[in-house]
Amino acid sequence: MLGLYAVVSRIVGMLNRPDFGDDDPFEELASSACNLLADSLGVRYCGVVNADDASLRASSSEFWYLPEDVKRRIVNALSDAVLTAEYDAYVTLSSQLITLEEPDLGGTIGALFFPETEVTVFHLAPAGREIDTTRFRRAAVSALPILYRLEDLRAERHKLLQSANLLHHVEELAKVGGWEQTLASGRMLWSDEVYRMHGLEKDGSITLDRMLALYPSPARERLTMELERAAAERSGFDVTMPIRTASGDQRIVRTVGRAEMGPNGPILYGITQDVTSQMSAERRQWWAANHDTVTKLPNRLLFEDRIETAVQRARRDDRTFALLIIELANRNHTTTMSGFTLPDKLMLDVSARLSGVTRGSDTIARLSLNEFALILSDVKDRESLKPALSRLQAQVSAMRREDPGIDVVANVGVAFYPEHATGAEELTRAAEMALAQSRRTPNDPVRIFDHQIANDIAKRRQTILARARESLKKGEFVPYYQPQIDIETNQIVGAEALVRWQTADVLLDAKDFAYVLDDHEVGGEVGHAVLDGVIADIGKLRAMTQRPFRISVNASRTEVLRNDFLDTFLEKARNENLQPNDFIIEITEDVIIGVDDQTLHDKISYLASSGVEFSLDDFGTGYASLIHITSFPIKEIKIDKQFVFGIETDRRKRAIVKGIIQIARSMGLHVIAEGVETVEQQEALREIGCRYVQGYLYSFPLPFKEFTAMLEGAQT
Numbered sequence: 001m002l003g004l005y006a007v008v009s010r011i012v013g014m015l016n017r018p019d020f021g022d023d024d025p026f027e028e029l030a031s032s033a034c035n036l037l038a039d040s041l042g043v044r045y046c047g048v049v050n051a052d053d054a055s056l057r058a059s060s061s062e063f064w065y066l067p068e069d070v071k072r073r074i075v076n077a078l079s080d081a082v083l084t085a086e087y088d089a090y091v092t093l094s095s096q097l098i099t100l101e102e103p104d105l106g107g108t109i110g111a112l113f114f115p116e117t118e119v120t121v122f123h124l125a126p127a128g129r130e131i132d133t134t135r136f137r138r139a140a141v142s143a144l145p146i147l148y149r150l151e152d153l154r155a156e157r158h159k160l161l162q163s164a165n166l167l168h169h170v171e172e173l174a175k176v177g178g179w180e181q182t183l184a185s186g187r188m189l190w191s192d193e194v195y196r197m198h199g200l201e202k203d204g205s206i207t208l209d210r211m212l213a214l215y216p217s218p219a220r221e222r223l224t225m226e227l228e229r230a231a232a233e234r235s236g237f238d239v240t241m242p243i244r245t246a247s248g249d250q251r252i253v254r255t256v257g258r259a260e261m262g263p264n265g266p267i268l269y270g271i272t273q274d275v276t277s278q279m280s281a282e283r284r285q286w287w288a289a290n291h292d293t294v295t296k297l298p299n300r301l302l303f304e305d306r307i308e309t310a311v312q313r314a315r316r317d318d319r320t321f322a323l324l325i326i327e328l329a330n331r332n333h334t335t336t337m338s339g340f341t342l343p344d345k346l347m348l349d350v351s352a353r354l355s356g357v358t359r360g361s362d363t364i365a366r367l368s369l370n371e372f373a374l375i376l377s378d379v380k381d382r383e384s385l386k387p388a389l390s391r392l393q394a395q396v397s398a399m400r401r402e403d404p405g406i407d408v409v410a411n412v413g414v415a416f417y418p419e420h421a422t423g424a425e426e427l428t429r430a431a432e433m434a435l436a437q438s439r440r441t442p443n444d445p446v447r448i449f450d451h452q453i454a455n456d457i458a459k460r461r462q463t464i465l466a467r468a469r470e471s472l473k474k475g476e477f478v479p480y481y482q483p484q485i486d487i488e489t490n491q492i493v494g495a496e497a498l499v500r501w502q503t504a505d506v507l508l509d510a511k512d513f514a515y516v517l518d519d520h521e522v523g524g525e526v527g528h529a530v531l532d533g534v535i536a537d538i539g540k541l542r543a544m545t546q547r548p549f550r551i552s553v554n555a556s557r558t559e560v561l562r563n564d565f566l567d568t569f570l571e572k573a574r575n576e577n578l579q580p581n582d583f584i585i586e587i588t589e590d591v592i593i594g595v596d597d598q599t600l601h602d603k604i605s606y607l608a609s610s611g612v613e614f615s616l617d618d619f620g621t622g623y624a625s626l627i628h629i630t631s632f633p634i635k636e637i638k639i640d641k642q643f644v645f646g647i648e649t650d651r652r653k654r655a656i657v658k659g660i661i662q663i664a665r666s667m668g669l670h671v672i673a674e675g676v677e678t679v680e681q682q683e684a685l686r687e688i689g690c691r692y693v694q695g696y697l698y699s700f701p702l703p704f705k706e707f708t709a710m711l712e713g714a715q716t
Contacts, residue, residue, distance in 0.1 A: 034060040180269040181208060182262065183231050197253060197274040199245030214243045223255070230259040231266040240275060251276045292366040293656075294642075295351035303365035303373050308424040310363070310375050314417055320380035325431045326354070326392070327411045327439070328370045353395035357388055369642070373431075380416055382448060389446060411438040412446040420449045433457050461515055468501075468516045468526070476502050477526045479533045480701035481551070483710065484672060484694045487686055492711055496552040496586070496694065497534045498701045499526065509701075510554075517556050527559045531569065534583075535576050537704050542582070544708065552615060554586045566607050580611030584636060588617045601632060608633040615672075619660065637664055641675020641695070648680035658688040665689075 034046040047059030177193030188206045195202045198214055208227075212220050219241035226237040236258035243251050257270025290302035298306060307323065314321055328350065351364075354372055358364050363375040379385050392410060399408045413435025421427040430449040436457060438447040447453070471477060479497040486493045499517070501508040510517060517523040534551055541549050559565050573580060585607070604614060615636035639657055647653045657673070664671045673685050676695030685693060699710060 031059060031061065176271050176273045178269070178271050179257075180267065181227075182264070183227075183266050183268065194272050197245070197251065197272065198243065199247040199249060214245065216242060216244060219243070227257075227268060230257065230268060234259050234261065234266070236270075240279075252279045293652075294347050295366050297351055297355075297372075298363070298365040300365070300367045303363075303367060304424070304428075306363045306365065307373075307375060307428060310377075311417060311422070311424045311427065315422070319378060320419075321417050322374075322376045322379035322385055322388075323415050323417070323427055323431045324374040324376065324388075325367070325413045325428075325435045326372045326374065327435060328372075329409050329411055329439075350399070353399065354392075356395060357391045380419070385414065385448075409442075409445055411435060413438055413449065414446065415449040430454070464513065465516060465519060465522050468513070468522050471501060471503065472522075472525050472529055475529070477529045478502055478703070479530050479537065480703055481537075481707040482694055482701040483699050483707070484552075484692060485698050486691060487682055487693055488691055493692065494550045494552065494584075495707065496554070496701075497530065498554065499530045500701070520562075523556060524559060524562055524565075527556065527565075528568065531572060533704075535572050535578060538578055538582055539576055540704075540708070541711070544711065550582060550584055552584045552586050554617070555591070560587065560591050560603065566603055569607070569612070570610055580607075581613065584613045584615050586615045586617045586638070604632055615670075618674075634669065636670040636672065639671065639673045639690070644673050644675045644681055644685070644695070645677075648678070648684040654684060654688060657685070657690065661689050 177191040177195075177197065179191065179194050180189040181187070188208060188211065190202075190206055192202060195206075198211070200206065212224060215223055223239060223241065226239055229235070230237045236256070238254070238256045240252065240254040243253055245251060252275050253272050254275045255270060255272045257268050259266045259268050261267070290299060290305075291297065292299045310321055313319070351366065351372075354374070355364055358374060358376070361377040363373075365373045367373050374388070376385070376388055379388065389412075392412070396408055396410050413431045413433065415421060415427050415430035415434060417427055420430045433453055434447040434449040437453050438445050441447065468477075478500055480500045481495040481497055483492045484494040484496065485491070499510050501513055501516075517526060531553065534553055538549075538551055541551070555565070569583075569585075570580065573583070587604075608614065613635040614633060615638055616632075616634050617638045618640040619637040637660070639660060643653050643657050643660075647657060661671055670692070671690060672692045672694060673690050674694055676682055676685065676693045676697050678697060681695075682693060682697060702710065
């Protein structure tokens, strides 16, 4: 590199000699130096030009043999690098000389050529042209053009135009633009897209102050602070904030930048992206994940956040509040309303009436199909709760009057902060225990938590767990089977195994003894007992059907987290000469949420690698279902009955289910719709491409003997 600068220095020295000109003894040396300089820079031609008349004084040998008119055209063409004997010395911004750093230079060479400051425009008088230049420290030299062949220049210009055009289209499509800012002068350089997203005409006069004026406070102050910090620390920044464009539009932009030291201080450069559509989509996604699709009320996920916030605020301000959990029950049925599904229209009416119970400072949420929660601020005891309970009873009475076919009663469990608990989870549990007690006292549907309730529930659960242990010895936990139907062939293609507690005088389904299944010890033993029954039954089913016939087995949170669950499952299957793909294990989102994702992922992946497939149950009702089907090796999704109910008339539900089916197909997933109860629902599902279904339209869950009889009847 020093050889190159030695050549340049030598030429500059010659040009400064007073006797340089006609019959100059150094002319031959100057031509040789031009040859060396042209080779070193990788350019086609190099020559020394008189600054007054643009006449050629010396050149590289290839240039010397060109016709005179061609040489003249080249001399008058755009140069790649120019030194001039005017007041200052200049080199164009495109010159290769400008890419060299000062530490690479030595002695006077560095002082001579290292860039000193930027100059916007320089006029080269003999050629009558305008070129962008950079000022160098050393002046008092004649002109030294380093020239390209004209056709090479045209080709390079064409390539530059193509690149610029491509960059323009990419910026426009991605809504991303580039920018540069010199802090000392406040001058900014913006690409076309940055002007567009700020609603400004491209006039080259953009400054930092003019840009900041588009950002509302406090975004303006934050951006200023980030720019100053990046410049001071030579670091980067990444901020997303709102702007009001020059045309008055509201947008959200993300700006990413970093600072570097330039010749005259810090220079910031980076990109700005219009993320308005992206942020809007994220807000819609957040809303959908945190609200009930029918009532538009906060769902359980958002309720958990709201109750946590209420606890923190009450603790900070030394205030009180009440938590009410309300379950709607129908006295015309032996179960709660979850025994049948409320029409969406009625559910909207219920949510509106319950909202009428609350004040502006209160919160209402839908926790499940027919269960709601109210957070009532500044309520501390039964006396201060009376107005809200009166409003609630008035709304329930109005519902009974307006629709005599549904004899609605509201069971209510109440807990007070901080009297009954000081944590969100503990307070919710207290209200749920009070609700459980209210179900047992029809004449007193509103129960306020007290520790006697907790003691009674604890004793009752211990009694039931003891009964469950006895029932395990008697073999009273058994699988019942609900068939899964291919509606195109009307064949039974599989079944879901559901646990039932069959005592001498009553048959209980899983929701009636959920806390037994959740118990780490007893729940695990029940799971093993049911799995043993399913494995024994599968062998009989295979012999009967003479074709693949898979059974879906539900795995609870307790079972999945047991260290021996996966190994036990595989071992039991192998002992009966069954293949892993004879089963599909159903898990719900409550199994996944709150568990160490990596631990659970490893457990499920281990079984999947052995050939066992997994199904995500109640799909679409939980938080981030789409994330789970991409994060875990899921092979099947089961569309929740909430989306099936009313699908024959509700276009929104039909669109949602159709979208789920299309997503599943694109990912190679099997789809089953649950809760099909009418022929109209079946036909609506058929029309949108759902082939496999299960529900009461076809059969209730059946004991194995009745299920096999149904299967034999379907085969004949």
